[in-house]
Amino acid sequence: MPRNMTLKTRLLSSALILNLGGLYQAASAQDAGSDSDDPAFEEIVVTGLRASLINSVGVKRDASVVVDAITAEDIGKFPDQNVAESLQRITGVTIDRSGGEGQLLTVRGMGPEFNAVLLNGRTLATTSGGRAFNFDILASELINGAEVFKTQSAELQEGAIGATVNITTLKPMNFPGFQAVGSTKALYDGMTEKVRPQFSGLISNTFADDTFGVLASFSYYNRKSRYDQANTASYFKTSADLDGVNYGEVYFPRNYDQIAQTEARERISGTLVLQxxxxxxxxxxxxxxxSRLDLDYRQDVLPHWFETGTIRNPVLDENNTVVKGDFEGTFVETLVRQSSSRDDLLGGGLNIDWQVNDRWNMVVDVSKSRAESDPKQGYSDTVAGRPGDFSYDRSSGDLVPTITYAPADENAPLTAGWASLQGTQIKDEVLEAKVDNSYEFSGGLLSEIRFGGHYSDRTLGSTWGETEYPLPWIFGDNSTRVVLPMSLFRTYDSDGFLSGASGSPTQSWLTFNSDELFAFLTSEEALSQLDDPDPIRELIARTGGFDMVADPAAYKVNEELMSLYADAHLDGELGSMPWSAVFGLRYVRTASTSIGRQVALVNLINVDPSKPNQVVAIESDDYVPVRVKNTYSDFLPSINAKLDITDSLIGRVAWSKSLTRPELDQMSPLTSYSGGEIGQLTASGSNPLLMPYKSNNFDASLEWYYSEGSYVAVAGFYKDVDGYLGTGEVKESVTVPSGTYEYEVSRPINLDSTKIKGLEIAVQHMFTSLPSPFDGIGITANMTFVDSSSSTDVPGEKLPLIGLSNSQNLILFYEKGPLSFRVAYNNRDRFLQSKPRSNRDGHYVDDYYQVDVSASYAINDNFSIFLEGINVTNELYIKNAEFKNQTLEVTETGPRYTLGIRGKF
Incomplete structure (x- = not known):
């Protein structure tokens, strides 16, 4: 066992080893007693959770590539409330959560940007702003299954170094005849103690002797939630004097905020299929x-901003981290953020599956999808406060520090600070067309050839909007602070803020409504308090006040992909052992066009004759268009080989080349140039000429399928990734009327290479040999160990890779007669979330585990009741810096429970 295994990992390893102890005897009994000609054996019908697991094992065993799958337990019944939550049960798959719900996937240590998510084999537009797919917009009731392809074949659409995830939806021809399924449930959130309804339904029928079918499904989701968070943005490094003493380089907390966020999510989803x-x-x-997702949230925040010049009596720990101090001559503030946004997804397609003759099959598929994120009026960021002193104490080791305040000066009024509205509008459109062919041969080494082509046209646009300068800061920076009426404020009672964490946080503080604050700040009562109100009156009259103004420097990126592929399927026997292999080659051409508008560099001039090497940047009065094109081509070979060592033991090896294209939002054409010393001129921007990450991938696995639904699998993998992105300085020549100048431009560039290696162990066992009723018990357990190294020579950035972590799953389930239940444990070890920067170390997400439960009881053939629990032990999500006592975030999302009834006809 690796020496760095956590206690939880060792416990799970022990569970795996103990479970393996009885497998051989069970397998022997199964082999001795099974006979496909035995009528009793043929009559067994398995349904529900057990059938779902058996089907998933069948997909894994029969595939020509390394793949894991999850399938629906029944029509319109997926194993979890969220598709991402189900996918994390698969070996090597971990998730990032938002508001306690699974949102983004990491596979084998490769983050969301390295994984492709397809819906029915199609790329789906997304509102993530990049390529990563947000699972919270997709209802699990609409899903039939999902496959995670961990090795590449030429037939598989390129774009993923980590894995390709294909999610499938239901079709009427899958189950001819009339089908109707519906469920209603009540969702209880443990943090808000609110109950909200959820509904889903599906109706399907086939007509005219099953030649025509129609299926319609819908899902309605409503959740009122809350999370509590103790937040420190960073521990920055400084050598400044603290209270007149120099302690050398210290870690100084940037801030400490208590954030109570209340949130309302409403999602309406539906599908329509005609066959x-x-x-x-x-x-x-x-x-x-x-699918439409409406998200409204409000953050009531008690903020504290720390400056090195205001600390008194500092206390430092053994890591030279400031853990205690008194802050004088500062402000005691309150902060409110409010937001109301909407995400829409609309997609559709045409698929023609034609069996041309006995040997040749052709599939033509055309699809289009559009996703849009609308921030509506934008999210507010508003601050008010009064002068005051406070003390900060994290020396006890509690997760939440203690903040104490000097007695408030009742004569000191609350005054205005920062106030703005801001948000990003995202539009993503994807058009795809592809042709897939398969031609079968009889006899000989070559059994099948698959070949085809793929075309994609995708455009992502992003527009940032913000309250126009100088409104956000003018009220806070006015020489005489603008006094706010006390009628704007009320006391916020947190009702047990972060009760699940150690420490004694403040439980109540002043708060207000952002809209009411904006209304007051644009009133004559507030404007008359400004030093120079006339320009602000004119600005408000022109812009409407605290409204978002779209940034003219918006951009969009268009990407056209064209690819051709061929896979040759070969099979034969090695002695008495059947083997098969797939040799493939995929050619892909990528053409991108990045379009934007920016203030242009017009000239560089000298304005001070005494400093002839100093130049000042002269910029255009208006925004000018910018367009940059980039084109590249790649050949992606692949080999997948499979050997049936025995009837139940399978060995696999695979090698492939794969690529992941850079995030679309990194390909903006905008660059900002500055003046300065000739020879030391600098600029910064994105990079529309980025090349893709490229990886050589090696896989080897051994799989033992010793009885129906039961198996043991061990897999090793290695990835050698080149072109890994980093931020670098690029020398570029810029020509203006006064001459040609050399700039050092800071851009994302293909900088480093990275090597990833890992080991996966998975066991699933059905205890069917036990006496009734214990023969309904089953267990699924898996572990993934990963490690990485990098070619970077930047200190502090060499290890580990972002998102890389070990993970473990343990699921105990029971299904017998009308009763079914499942307890699922998932753990993800500590991982790096963001790289170190010049003034701070890296940021990490701490080891996190979660326990989910579900149970159902079939009342009769048509109706069942069910109970589901998510995060039933109320685990905390914790982030820290390089030293674990440098706590950055402690978040409590609480448990949530669902009780419902399901009908099927």
Missing amino acids: YRPSDNLEVTVDGIY
């Missing part, structure tokens, strides 16, 4: 999906 099968060799499918 026509006029003959056995032709099937036409037209389908569409729609």
Whole structure:
């Protein structure tokens, strides 16, 4: 066992080893007693959770590549409330959460940007702002299954170094005849103690002797939630004197904020599928999906901003981290953020599956999807406060520090600070068309050839909006602070802020409504307090006040992809052992166009004759268009080989080259140039000429399928990734009327290479040999160990890779007769979330585990009741810096429970 294994990992390892102890005997009994000609064996019908697990094992065993799968337990019944939550049960898959819900995937240590998520084999537009797919917009009730492809074949759409995830939805021809399924449930949130309704339904039917089918499904989700968070943005490094003493380089907390966020989510989703099968060799499918997510939230924040010049009586720990101090001559403030946003997803496609003849099958698929994120009026960021002193104490080791305050000066009024509205509008559109062919051969080494082509046209646009300068700061920076009426304020009672964490946080503080504050700040009562109110009156009259103004420097990136591929499937026997192999080659051409508007560098001039090497940047009065094109091509070979060592033991090896393109939001064409000393001129910007990450991938696995639904698998993998992005200085020549100048431009560039290696161990066992009723017990357990190294020579950035962590899953389930239940434990070890910077160390997410439970009882053939619990032990999500006592975030999302009834007809 690796020496760095956590206690939880060792416990799970012990569970795996103990579980393996009885497997051989069970397998022997199964082999001795099983006979496909035995009528009793053939009559066994397995449904529900057990059938879902058996089907998933079948997908894994039969595939020509390394793949893991999850399948629906029944029509419209997925194993978890969220698709990402289900995917994390797969070996090597971990998730990032938002508001306690799974949102983004990491596979084998590769983050969301390195994984491709497809819906029915199609790229889906997303509101993430990049390529990563946000799972919280997709209802689990609409999903039929999901496959995680961990090795590449030429047939598989390129774009993923980590894994390709294909999510499938239901179709009427999958289950001919009439089907109707519906469920209603109540969702209870443990933090708000609020109950909200959820509904889902599906109706499907086939007509005209099953030649025509229609399926419609819908899902309604409503949740009122809250999370509490103790937040420190960073521990920055400084050598400044603290209270007149120099302690050398110290770690100084940037701030400490108590954030209570209340949130309302409402999601409406639906699908419509039409299928026509006029003959056995032709099937036409037209389908569409729609999802809308409305998200409203409010943050009541008690903020504290720390400055080195205001600390008194500092106390430092053994790491030279400031853990205690009195802050004098500062402000005691209150901060409010409010937001109301909407995400929309609309997609549809046409699929024609034509069996041309006995050997040749052709599939033509055309699809289009559009996703849009609308920030509406934008999210507010508003601050008010009064002069005051406070003390900060984290020396006890509690997760939450103690803040104490000097007696308030009742004569000191509350005054205005920063106030703004801001937000980003995102539009993503994807058009795809592809043709896939398969041609089968009889006899000989070559059994099948698969070949085809793919075309994609994608455009991502991003527009930032913000309250126009100088409104955000003018009220706070006015020489005489603008006094706010006390009628704007009320006391916020947190009702047990971060009760699940150690420490004694403040439980109540003043708060207000952002909209009311904006209304007051644009009133004559507030404007008359300004030093020079006339320019602000004119600005408010022109812009409408605290409204978002779209940044003219918006941009969009268009990307066209064209690819051709061929896979040759070969099979034969090595002695008495059947083998198969797939040799593939995929050619892909990528053409991108980055379009934007920016203030242009017009000239560089000298304004001080005594400093002839100093130049000043002269910029254009208006925004000018910028357009940059980039084109590159790649050949991606792959080999996947499989050997049936025995009827139950399978060995696999695979090698491939794969790529991941840079995030679209890193390909903006905008660059900002400054003046200064000739020879030392600097600029910064994005990089529309970024090249893709490229990886050589090696996989080897051994899989033992010793009885139905039961298996043991061990897999090793290695990835050698080149072109890993970092921020670097690039020398570029800029020509203006006064001459040509050399700039050092800070941009994201393809800088480093990274090597990733890992080991996966998975066991699933059905205890069918136990006496009834214990023969309904089953267990699934898996562990993933990963490590990385990097070519970077930048101190502090060499290890580890962002998002890389070990993970473990343990699921105990029972299904017998009408009763079914499951307890799922998931753990992800500590991982790096953001790289070190010049003034601070890296930021880490601490070891996190979660326990989820579910149970159902079938009342009769048509109705069942169910109970689900998420994060039932109320685990905390914790982030820290290089030293674990440098706590950055402690977040409590609480448990949530669902009670419902499901009907099927």
